[in-house]
Amino acid sequence: MIGNLVYLYLLSPLHTGGATQEGNLLGIARESHTDLPYIPSSTIRGKLRSLTPETERNQLWGNTIDDVTGSSSDTNLTQGTLWIGDASILWLPVPSLSHGVVWVSSPMLLQRWARLNGKSEKAPEPYSNNFAQGKPVYLKDAILKSASLKPTSDLKICIPQSEIGSIDRALILPDQHCATLIQMSLWRQVKVKLGEHKTVDGGFRYEEAIPPDTLMYLPWGVTSQATKQAEESKAKFNQILANNAVVQIGGQESLGRGFVQQWSGIKQEVAV
């Protein structure tokens, strides 16, 4: 199952609700096997469906419960001609005292991306980076000493480029440390409830989100339904992407959350 890829560069924090709320924390959706944040395919699919011209919706995405129960002649739910996968993190920004912002990834994340991207190269080793030049790197409250860092110039092939993507300081961390750093670098907003006299009513609560400037990607393709319409459906989907360079995904649109610059990876594959 190798699909085409769509890249998502987050312009603002992105919050997709998690299954549970623990303590005072409103968490986000997480992959069950890595615990890393992701965007569920259903969230993205719903958004893309709403951006599709009405006359093409049912062909590309299938019909809806309303079509079956309403006055339409449909009697069954049908599958559309396109499928959408979950969006995974590829590079995530971490604050750094020494370098402003450093984007981190890990061999596991890069290999997953390479697999879906149809590439077979092995991911670069942990601590490979394209910017440290013999100096230590400060990441959150950890310092990576220069002796442990591996300068490399060929990280560019791991960074999908676009006119917006400005990932110029990239560092590959071991899988386990990358997971911890991602956890610590999530966007968290403290919230309080104010009473009528603007005094704090109760305690703090926190909302998590994937931070802006994160680069994510999702695979997509045509379903077995497509058969003769495969090429037509692909063309229509690419047109939807081309018409909507910036989309809003997830909750809290009214607070400016979830705005994402997206671009199709097809052109990218040619460029690399």
Add this chain to the structure above:
Amino acid sequence: MSFDPRTIGKPVYQALQELRDEQEQNQRDEAKRKERLKEQKNQAVELYTYIATWGLLRLKAEEKAISEDKKGKKEVVQEYFKCLEILAEASKLSGADGLNTLVDMDVDDYLGLTGLGLVLAQEFSFWASAVYWDIKGGD
């Protein structure tokens, strides 16, 4: 069998339940007892966001800095480091030497311990709701 899904939950539940029992049994002043229990609950819930934002080192320093009249908060932070010490099979994490232990740690070990510490803090958050189910307000 070495796989026990209670490995992290058990010491956390026991620690919080003991803290609560101690207040229930020894604190005669009702207002003070309620205040302490509320402090304990809020601190247990707050651990995760504190560590995720500021890191283990600062939490350890915070343990020293919390004043004696916020004893409930202090006790939870102390119990947290005791649990972390047991789970990570690390020595000298709880108690007065803990700050130096964290400072001297290799970066790999420190990041690894932080990962475990975050999971442990989530467990505290969960058990706070269960153990202090009747304590309302400020959470």
